Amino acid sequence: MSKLQMNESIIADPSLAHNGHLKIGWVKAHMPVLNSIVTQFEKDLPFKGLKVAISLHLEAKTAYLAKVIHAGGAEVTITGSNPLSTQDDVCAALVEDGIRVFAKYNPDPKEYEQHLLNTLETKPDLIIDDGGDLVSILHSDRQDLLENVRGGAEETTTGILRLKALEKEGKLSFPMVAVNDAYCKYLFDNRYxxxxxxxxxxxxxxxxxxxxxxxxxxxxxxxxxxxxxxxxxxxxxxxxxxxxxxxxxxxxxxxxxxxxxxxxxxxxxxxxxxxxxxxxxxxxxxxxxxxxxxxxxxxxxxxxxxxxxxxxxxxxxxxxxxxxxxxxxxxxxxxxxxxxxxxxxxxAGDGHPAEIMDMTFALQALSLQYANENAKQLGSKVISVPYEIDEKVARIKLQSLGIGIDSLTGEQQAYLDSWSHS
Structure with a gap:
């Protein structure tokens, strides 16, 4: 996919890109799970020909997630999910890497809302949301942009509360995977x-x-x-x-x-x-x-x-x-x-450690793939992250740490599967 020109994005200062690349490179070196997934995405191109809109805290770890999804064949557009968490140098680096960005540090409220709208006006097929702003806009002011959306994934407790309220009212228009509720998210990201x-x-x-x-x-x-x-x-x-x-x-x-x-x-x-x-x-x-x-x-x-x-x-x-x-x-x-x-x-900081967000963003990438491949069967509701995805992320993480774990023997599995024990 060819690189986008700077004037196709709205960012604060293109000249900051070098420092942004350094930040992204640092977190990439500490995100082995995403590094494993990007290798597979580059081979399989699960998002080939699709548009993905992302609203997350726009700093280096998020930037690497955007690059992983981009490597999977998607045309990616990203914006921030909080006015004070966006890092302008990271935005500039992403634009140089071929990702469209609508975000600046500390925009006024109108600018912030416009960046969200600009991101949705790319008419995405899939979305990743943080707090539910993209979903809220799609279901209120800009229902005209709903047509192409197949599904997506939500990062936070707040966003899932909003999604479940939409679902309860029968208004949710596409499946959303509740990444926040996955074991490899809340046990590690939320706590540690x-x-x-x-x-x-x-x-x-x-x-x-x-x-x-x-x-x-x-x-x-x-x-x-x-x-x-x-x-x-x-x-x-x-x-x-x-x-x-x-x-x-x-x-x-x-x-x-x-x-x-x-x-x-x-x-x-x-x-x-x-x-x-x-x-x-x-x-x-x-x-x-x-x-x-x-x-x-x-x-x-x-x-x-x-x-x-x-x-x-x-x-x-x-x-x-x-x-x-x-x-x-x-x-x-x-x-x-x-x-x-x-x-x-x-x-007032850089957010969660890279090693922690490695698991969360791996869940995001794999959940987005799952939502895309199963959208028709999932229905318009809030979906749990399949346990197989949770377990896959955990095992890749353990492998990266050099930790092995046991497996059940055939006799142990048979014992667990039976109601009658001799």
Whole structure:
């Protein structure tokens, strides 16, 4: 496939491409599962003649996924899924590699929406979504672009919630594979990836100690578990706020204190939201927080920390350090918000480690292939990642680590398959 010209994309600065290539090269060297898949894709060309639209956090690891799908024969167009996570040098490198890009770091809201629209206006056959923006646009404002779409894959908990709501209403128009729910995604990406990258982003941004302080983790799903585990490892006292009784007991038995947010708000030094829901930190909580409390969000959208209510309670607001906004309340207390309440691990960092995203993006590539090859049989619904794909990714990963595992003997398999044991 011939390279596209720069003027066919919308990016910030084509001259940044060299540094972008270096970043992509670095992550490629640490993504053995995708390296195995790209070899097969180059041979089989599973996406030959197809258009693929991607909306993901546009940094180096995502760029390599786009290159893998491109190597499988697709015409790829990519945009960012968050205004502050796009890296302009990576965008420039992708354009040089023949991939159309509509993305810039920190576009205004109209630009950001236009980039999503531009990506869909290529009339894709397949999509990869992160948070459900592409699917939402296709099912609302631009239903005229639905005609060619065979199916796709979704990256996040937030996106899957939106997809299931569409499916429940009978409005979902094509199959979407729920990559977030695959074992090789949530057990590793959500837990170990989020756990490490959230604290990478917080520590890089604040340059403050975590040990000895109280960290309030709001939401104890797989992401929350990872954030809490890493906070404990950094020496913090960890408090968990939950609405789910089962998860609350799990947090308690994992050694964490559990309390309602009304109480947790009084004791926290750091707050990290990981719920996928809105307004989990709001006005009533700001009113009782410590002077100097630091707020951050690790959910997909910037709605978990209610910024409007924080603004309303403040008499002054200023940027005191890159990605740190200081809100001075009427009584003189100061509350700090990181990365505008957007995903702190990507808006204020580089996101999950390459070795972790290797498994997630391998799932994305293979799930997209599965959706394409089975679209007619799957129906217009949310589809689980087949266990065979999950297992394949795990085995490639183990092989890359030089780890072998056992297999059942014939007698063991027969024993498991039988209801009658002698």
């Amino acid at each position: 990836g989020t756990g490490q990258s959230v604290w990478d982003g917080i520590n890089r941004t604040t340059n403050l100690v975590v040990a000895g302080k109280t960290v309030v983790v709001i939401g104890y799903g797989w992401c929350g578990k990872g954030v809490a585990m890493r906070a404990k490892g950094l020496g913090a006292k960890v408090v968990v706020a939950e609405i789910d009784g089962i998860k609350a007991i799990e947090a308690y038995m994992d050694g964490f204190e559990v309390m309602p947010m009304a109480e947790a708000a009084k004791v926290g030094d750091y707050f990290v939201t990981v719920t996928g829901n809105r307004d989990v930190i709001r006005g009533e909580h700001y009113e009782v927080m410590k002077d100097g409390a630091i707020l951050s969000n690790a959910g997909h959208f910037d709605i978990e920390v209610n910024k409007d209510e924080l603004d309303a309670l403040s008499k002054h607001k200023k940027t005191v350090r890159h990605n740190i906004e200081e809100y001075e309340l009427q009584d003189g207390r100061k509350i700090y918000l990181l990365a505008e309440g957007r995903l702190v691990n990507l808006a």
